[in-house]
Structures are given as structure tokens and as C-alpha cells.
Amino acid sequence: MKDAPARIDTDHSVIVDVEGTRSIRQAEVGSVRTMLDRIKVQHGIDPERLIADSAYGSGPMLGWLVGRDIKPHIPVLDKAGRTDGTWSRTDFEWDPENNQYICPEGEPLKQFRRNYSDPNRKPTGKGVAKYQALKHTCQACPSKMKCCPKADARKITREEHEDARQVARDIAKTKQYVISMRLRKKVEMLFAHLKRILRLGRLRLRCPCGANDEFLLAATAQNLRKLAKIFPAPQQSRKA
Numbered sequence: 143m144k145d146a147p148a149r150i151d152t153d154h155s156v157i158v159d160v161e162g163t164r165s166i167r168q169a170e171v172g173s174v175r176t177m178l179d180r181i182k183v184q185h186g187i188d189p190e191r192l193i194a195d196s197a198y199g200s201g202p203m204l205g206w207l208v209g210r211d212i213k214p215h216i217p218v219l220d221k222a223g224r225t226d227g228t229w230s231r232t233d234f235e236w237d238p239e240n241n242q243y244i245c246p247e248g249e250p251l252k253q254f255r256r257n258y259s260d261p262n263r264k265p266t267g268k269g270v271a272k273y274q275a276l277k278h279t280c281q282a283c284p285s286k287m288k289c290c291p292k293a294d295a296r297k298i299t300r301e302e303h304e305d306a307r308q309v310a311r312d313i314a315k316t317k318q319y320v321i322s323m324r325l326r327k328k329v330e331m332l333f334a335h336l337k338r339i340l341r342l343g344r345l346r347l348r349c350p351c352g353a354n355d356e357f358l359l360a361a362t363a364q365n366l367r368k369l370a371k372i373f374p375a376p377q378q379s380r381k382a
């Protein structure tokens with residue numbers, strides 16, 4: 143199976159780059175990085191925001207975009223939500239200055255409760271960090287049943303790219319994000335056209351290079367169609 147992630151100029155629905163990949167999320171996400179690097183070199187385009195669906199909303203992808211100063215207009219992939227009605231991580235407030243979460247009852251959840259003199263034992267900011275409330279505080283808490291009914295104390299994990307995920311969550315509350323999601327629908331129409339009218343739902347060439355060529359030709363045809371609409375040919379006057 144092959145897929146064709148593409149970068150599209152949403153102002154004119156023109157495809158600015160396309161990259162054939164295997165139809166798995168990691169490959170598709172990797173191709174976005176390749177295309178962003180390529181369109182910067184080839185077209186001098188450095189987008190200020192990237193609009194995409196939740197397949198691109200993983201922590202590492204968001205971290206990469208935010209690190210490159212590109213605003214992620216992407217729904218965050220978040221598996222921290224709970225289905226049993228107890229409080230999820232979003233109910234806890236992050237306190238970056240003290241490297242701790244504050245629970246709805248105002249108690250801190252810390253990663254470390256000691257002051258390490260050895261700097262190698264301090265938080266590295268890499269990987270997943272675990273934060274925990276004090277056992278005796280949770281045991282006496284009136285909200286324990288809403289928070290951690292089956293555990294002695296509440297624990298929360300924080301991913302390495304949580305700051306970038308928060309940037310994406312904050313963007314998702316803006317009016318610009320609503321506009322971006324409307325623009326994304328426009329892009330989906332474009333893909334529907336590629337699949338149905340240009341018959342790209344099924345590839346004729348099988349190898350990765352062949353698939354890439356097919357995607358490239360289809361994108362070129364689509365762009366020519368679009369450009370013909372934007373710049374219609376001058377009417378030829380008929381000779382009498």
C-alpha cells in the first residue's frame with residue numbers, strides 16, 4: 143500500500159509538493175518533514191502554520207514543528223483521557239516553574255521530592271516523566287473517588303513534547319484554528335478529486351519510484367487544472 147502525503151497552498155488549493163510513502167503513520171509523518179525541508183529549498187517557502195489531521199498530532203511531530211517555529215493547526219493525539227469518569231491529566235494544572243502538577247484540590251504532584259546534589263540524577267526533560275502526589279494526602283482527600291479510586295496516590299505521566307502539545311491545544315481554542323479546519327476540508331475535496339476523477343485510488347506502478355512518479359504526475363495535472371481556473375486563457379477573436 144502506498145500513500146501520498148502532500149503539501150498544499152490553502153489560498154489557491156495548489157499542491158506545492160508530494161511524496162509517495164508506505165501507508166503507515168510513521169512514514170507519512172516522516173514525509174512531512176522531508177517536504178517542508180524541500181519546499182524551503184526549492185520554493186523558498188517557510189510556512190508559519192501547518193494544517194493537518196490528527197494522524198500528524200503526535201508529540202514528536204508537534205515538538206518538531208514548534209521547534210521550527212511552525213504553528214501546528216493539528217488536533218492533538220492524546221491518550222491521557224479517561225473513560226471511567228475520573229479526572230484526566232487535563233484536569234491538573236501544569237506548574238512549569240516548579241516542575242510539578244497541581245491537582246484540583248490544590249496539592250502538588252512531583253517528579254522528585256529530594257534535592258539531588260548530583261546533577262546527573264536531576265530531571266533530564268527527555269522521555270516520559272512520572273509525577274506523584276503524596277500517599278497520605280490522597281488517602282485523606284475528599285475527592286479521592288473522582289481522582290484515583292483504585293490507587294493509593296494519584297500518578298500522572300508527562301511526555302517529552304508536552305509543551306508542544308500544549309501549544310497545539312491552545313491554538314485549537316482560537317478562531318484561526320476554526321478557519322484552518324475549514325481550509326482542511328477544501329484540501330480533502332482535492333484528494334477526493336485525485337482519487338475519483340484522476341483514479342489515483344489504485345496505482346498502476348508498484349515500486350516506490352513508480353508510485354512517486356504517479357503521484358507527481360497526478361499533482362501536476364491537478365495544479366494545471368487549478369491554474370487554468372485562476373488564469374483563464376485569453377479569448378481568441380474569430381476571424382470573419
Ligand code: SF4
Pocket residue numbers: 245246247248249275279280281283284285286289290295296
Ligand atoms: S486524590 Fe490526591 S491528587 Fe487527587 S485530588 Fe485528592 S489530593 Fe489531589
